[in-house]
């Protein structure tokens with residue numbers, strides 16, 4: 001090896017060392033699975049439950065069903081015993097806890113609710129890896145190719161760690177709804193998704209030494225979106241500026257059409273936009289489009305005037321399950337109804353899940369798919385502590 005090659009080799013080695021530092025994250029995460037409860041039935045299939053309250057009062061319970069009631073500011077009744085919040089509930093290793101219709105791995109904490117007085121939240125304490133097993137089947141179909149499930153595992157793991165403090169002020173890390181990621185516990189688990197989580201254990205996506213925002217959506221309809229049009233940032237990171245996607249045409253949401261009554265649209269706008277006076281809506285026009293052709297701004301013409309509204313905001317105000325995207329192809333008015341046609345489902349930023357499904361079927365690996373939808377990112381492995 002000549003001197004020139006040695007310098008290049010040493011430089012590459014040095015760069016690889018500084019680009020991939022070890023990321024150490026906490027092994028366990030707190031997920032709120034039920035909030036603002038005044039009463040709760042906790043079932044289990046364990047030999048016994050170990051219960052400990054804030055004053056170190058201990059209980060060992062062998063009953064399969066225990067009833068919990070809120071008493072006052074800091075106390076609850078657990079199986080007839082008065083305990084101080086927060087209360088830890090730990091099943092023996094052979095069993096699981098059931099809250100409502102779902103069973104869960106891990107331990108639980110009952111703690112005072114931050115959002116509603118005189119109530120408590122039910123928090124599942126679980127390792128991030130086991131948490132993901134209850135998340136992936138809620139996001140994608142367990143029958144999809146394993147590489148697609150691995151892509152979702154890395155995206156969801158990265159999201160979980162990046163958003164670890166999202167609900168910190170409420171005393172937990174993430175909620176179990178679409179606000180964070182839908183989590184169904186052990187009941188939601190599927191064998192193939194568990195394999196995908198285990199095969200990608202600790203793997204996360206990074207951009208320039210930081211965790212990447214691994215946002216995802218169902219179907220992009222042909223091109224993913226530049227994040228600045230959705231989250232109103234002046235600049236978007238290079239890996240979230242949108243890529244062409246010729247893979248999601250088999251999605252049931254690749255093209256969509258819906259119709260809505262004029263008065264429903266008018267009332268939704270009136271209820272959600274401050275200080276606005278809207279008469280009968282006569283026309284909804286796409287006023288401007290992004291570089292990828294999605295609607296950027298809509299012009300609403302009504303009997304008392306007109307106004308502009310961000311197309312993505314319009315979708316969220318009206319109903320994101322009916323108006324599936326802001327990629328409107330046409331908006332027509334006939335009688336008392338508006339007829340919408342459009343492409344894709346979701347905010348369309350980042351990973352296209354249906355595109356991922358098809359790319360995996362075509363033989364692309366998990367790493368290739370992630371790098372396609374998040375260009376210039378790198379997969380790294382975290383260490384749990």
Ligand SMILES: [Zn+2]
Pocket residue numbers: 166167174175176177179180181
């Ligand atoms: Zn949340």
Ligand SMILES: [Zn+2]
Pocket residue numbers: 219220221222223245246247248352354355
């Ligand atoms: Zn797509």
